[in-house]
Amino acid sequence: MPIVITAQELIEHNNTKFSIEGFFIDTNIVILAKDPFSESIFPKNINRFESVQIAIELLKSRGFIPYSTLPVILEYFKHIQFNTYTLYLQKEKYNAKDFKNKKHNDLMFKEIWENRMKQFKRTFKKTFPLFEANESYQNLLDEFNFVDLDFGDHLLINIVSKVKQSLKIIFSNDIDFYSLSDDYFLITTNKNILNKAKAERKLFSQKF
Amino acid sequence: MNTIKVVEFLNNSNLLSSTKANLLYKQMLKYLNNSESLILDFSDYTSISSSFLNSTIGQLIIEKQLDSKEKLFKIVKIIGLSEDDMDNLILTVQNAIFKNNLLSQGQNIEDIYSNYITY
Numbered sequence: 001m002p003i004v005i006t007a008q009e010l011i012e013h014n015n016t017k018f019s020i021e022g023f024f025i026d027t028n029i030v031i032l033a034k035d036p037f038s039e040s041i042f043p044k045n046i047n048r049f050e051s052v053q054i055a056i057e058l059l060k061s062r063g064f065i066p067y068s069t070l071p072v073i074l075e076y077f078k079h080i081q082f083n084t085y086t087l088y089l090q091k092e093k094y095n096a097k098d099f100k101n102k103k104h105n106d107l108m109f110k111e112i113w114e115n116r117m118k119q120f121k122r123t124f125k126k127t128f129p130l131f132e133a134n135e136s137y138q139n140l141l142d143e144f145n146f147v148d149l150d151f152g153d154h155l156l157i158n159i160v161s162k163v164k165q166s167l168k169i170i171f172s173n174d175i176d177f178y179s180l181s182d183d184y185f186l187i188t189t190n191k192n193i194l195n196k197a198k199a200e201r202k203l204f205s206q207k208f
Numbered sequence: 209m210n211t212i213k214v215v216e217f218l219n220n221s222n223l224l225s226s227t228k229a230n231l232l233y234k235q236m237l238k239y240l241n242n243s244e245s246l247i248l249d250f251s252d253y254t255s256i257s258s259s260f261l262n263s264t265i266g267q268l269i270i271e272k273q274l275d276s277k278e279k280l281f282k283i284v285k286i287i288g289l290s291e292d293d294m295d296n297l298i299l300t301v302q303n304a305i306f307k308n309n310l311l312s313q314g315q316n317i318e319d320i321y322s323n324y325i326t327y
């Protein structure tokens with residue numbers, strides 16, 4: 001299991017107890033940071049979104065680079081695509097043919113989609129720059145443990161396992177990342193992960 | 209026209225927390241109750257979160273039942289935001305107008321979001 005660390009601890013102890021220059025973000029963090037459907041307007045959601053947004057800004061302001069990866073970009077795109085369609089058109093199921101039709105012929109939907117895509121592109125050009133990983137996709141398929149992980153998480157873990165030490169850190173609120181190898185740090189704002197890590201003495205503050 | 213210099217008013221250039229956003233929102237409402245429009249000046253800000261935009265501009269759109277961005281910009285002139293954050297603001301506006309449409313149809317927006325947004 002990875003050592004769980006908070007954004008604040010990372011800032012306080014960097015270059016003394018370890019040396020980190022950037023970190024990888026998981027798709028759930030992009031969703032919480034960018035909040036593409038303004039879900040944080042509901043009081044029950046505010047803490048979940050705000051804690052990630054504050055952590056990201058804090059880390060960026062101290063020079064840490066929040067890297068994205070291709071699987072994360074694809075997952076985020078799917079999140080935007082499916083939910084823009086189902087929410088705005090109030091459809092229970094995504095229909096690819098109808099989506100294409102609306103994107104071209106429904107003026108209101110077209111405008112909504114264009115604004116979303118503008119933000120989508122900018123998100124991965126500026127906020128979360130793409131980390132160019134040299135991966136052998138054949139090996140990635142061979143190594144896929146489909147029982148414990150979804151494919152996107154598997155790709156992210158593989159990329160992180162091969163980068164230099166100063167980048168071996170993932171920011172995710174997905175508990176799956178806590179149950180894997182101990183080869184990296186895990187930044188999280190998820191209270192369940194923090195409590196579990198505390199009980200199992202895997203918090204950074206308990207280790208150092 | 210009244211101007212709120214956001215960074216000066218909140219004494220903070222990081223516009224991230226909803227607590228700060230609520231203070232700004234109340235001030236915006238106060239000004240708009242006394243005059244038809246105001247200028248929101250974001251000059252000198254360092255960062256701004258989508259939660260902050262939702263809790264200020266998004267909330268205002270819902271409170272005033274605005275149904276277009278033109279109507280918003282008629283009562284609130286926004287200056288000093290970067291091009292990127294202006295795009296984020298446009299999305300916030302779009303989302304809030306959509307919520308207004310749902311409200312005007314008598315729908316429960318939290319239910320709609322729970323039913324149609326999946327992860």
